[in-house]
Amino acid sequence: MTAIATVTVVGASLAGLHAARGLRARGYDGRLVVVGEEYHRPYDRPPLSKEFLTGDGDPGEGLGTLALTDPEEEAELDAEWLLGVRAEALDTAAGEIRLSGGRALRTDGVVIATGATPRTLPLPHPAGVHTLRTLDDATRLRAALRAGAERVVVIGAGFIGAEVASSCAALGLDVTVVEAAPLPLVPQLGEEMARVCAGLHARGGTTLLCGTGVAALRGGDRVTGVELADGRVLPADVVVVGVGVRPVTGWLEGSGLALDDGVRCDEGCVTALPNVVAVGDVARLARPGTARTVRAEHWTSGMLQGAVAARNLLAGSTVEPFDALPYFWSDQYGARIQYAGRREPGDTVRILEGDPADGGGFLAVYERDGISTAALGVDRPRPFMRLRRELARAPQPAGR
Template identity: 70%
Template sequence: MRTITVVGASLAGLYAARELRARGYDGRLVIIGDEPHPPYDRPPLSKDFLSGKAGEDQLALCDDEETDELAAEWLLGVRARGLDARGRSVFLDDGRTVVSDGVVIATGASARRLPGPALAGVHTLRTLDDARALRTELAAGPQRVVVIGGGFIGAETASSCVALGHDVTVVEAAPLPLLPQLGPDMAAVCAALHARGGAELVTGTGVAALYGDTSVRGVELADGRLLPADVVVVGIGAAPNTGWLAGSPLALDDGVLCDDGCVTGLAQVVAVGDVARVGAVRAEHWTSATEQPRVAVGNLLAGRTAETVRPLPYFWSDQYGSRIQFAGRRRHDDTVRILEGSTEEGSFLAAYEREGHTTAVLAVNRPRPFTRMRRGLPTEVPAAA
């Protein structure tokens, strides 16, 4: 391969570029990013960056020295708009075409938005520009903030807003936040963090509409209640960025469909990170974005699926001064047992169990025992096909 193009200057895209050079690929390497920024770390956007504890310089994922070592052509601030039928040409929205021997798709996902007219004061939080805009608005002084969605982004944003002195309400349509990830018992424990932290949590009802003339003034709930709001943050999940691939030969269904080795229907095209549905699973986790590229790049260079990967799911979240960590593959019928600490004191280690075996582990403010338990969880390591 003389030219390999990475579409997406994301965490997964950067790891793919690193892996290419680490495996000895010394050909032309092109990295395309729709944002004008070099790769940056997204998790701090809703935490330290939003609260003002971290600056933009601390978000950078690579420094000048590494950039030089990668020896890549960076095409930033330009979107990919298409892929040709053979998967060897990437078309850009500025009219350029990048002809390649191999393509790594790492275009990530975009924040879902509520339907209706655009109102000032309504934000999503997915990109650096999103975080900049929200941080600027929050700096204007104490405001009434409504966060729609009680998932990780919503909860972390709410926590940061409370720390900044704002009046915060979190609206979650499900009976409990994080219910699919943690199950009812542990989801209830984590939901209690909102009240402890100083935010109001409203569950079991969705949002009917946002109201206001040019700027948002409130949130109308599906049950008829009206919540006054000066700022609204919409955290209702993300959709994979696959629109640019419409009309290509790649199969798309909630992401780019890949085999267990991140290889698409074209051997010269692989996909990694939030946009990739690997082995029927699309996992929006930091670990997927950092572990998939190793196998994907190996298969790309081999021209076939020589390795497969199924990373053990792992995520963490910082909320109201507490660190929540989870790893494993929980099923709805698993039982939960507290191994250390207690839910009442807000510091504990819990194991999910099935037929006498530990399937997953959850910790709140117990990082060291969590790490030990995580290492012992059953996992499927990359193996030769």
């Protein structure tokens, strides 16, 4: 294997940071460069839709508790931070990354950690329409919610949309959530449990409208309302669009890497080029023993993939697969939702604790052929974590 003199991590994200940590933990002592399009050091994104929006602190004071590094760790990482810089192309033949401003960065190894960017509606967007992905996005939304807004419309009832709606309701605002699907979160939770979780909106005082799309965003200079496909118009001072994300791969076109709603990798985060790995929201990993690939948009996956990718990058091939059980959580309307595993259509649900019908917490397990495949908990953190550990140790049905 050719010695790796320089490794460049493209994306100053959670996944990128953990890859950098993994490289140093594995003994890599060469040049380490971290390129980030934002001007911020890596920070924690989950609070952006929750306590950051509802908090009373001054958002102008910097990253504060969101920061994932401190000066001592940054000194130990001994990385060059190129922040406010965008990667524009990867020339694998020349071993270079072309950056905004015309600079070319010579590198021997690459960690792709560019994450994802919010999808938008194919409609004119007047002022007052927001997406939420970055700290700067959250800062703008936070200011808008405190600038006399009374009515908020959230488009999309996925986890980000639901969390933003919950935060807006906590601020005392009139909130309506619009979801094009007949019921939100069915692909993740299945219809039965999705219906239960959808009930949290009513519990929190939010109106949930399902089964209708958005035809237009009303307003001239500023948004005044949302026109639905069925003709209704919802008055709005602030609109938040949460209709999913798309992986940031445009800069990789022409690189020779396989792009398919993400960067195609093997089961160890390694691309077709052994000196290029991908982690986090942008990585689409092969599932061993199947013909499937999976791209996980979860905090835990981004964190854990970094160490695996770093080991395989230094080894020059996949010597360790990424096989962690999928896990995510969401805080909505005072309830914590936790999910782990790989539910698929046809799996049945069995309630282990509590009663979803009474509006309280519960613990459920998904099963197929007598084997547990996934777990869902609402306000059951300790028993859920025990069940999660059991799932991680248990064999999964073939083809998972």
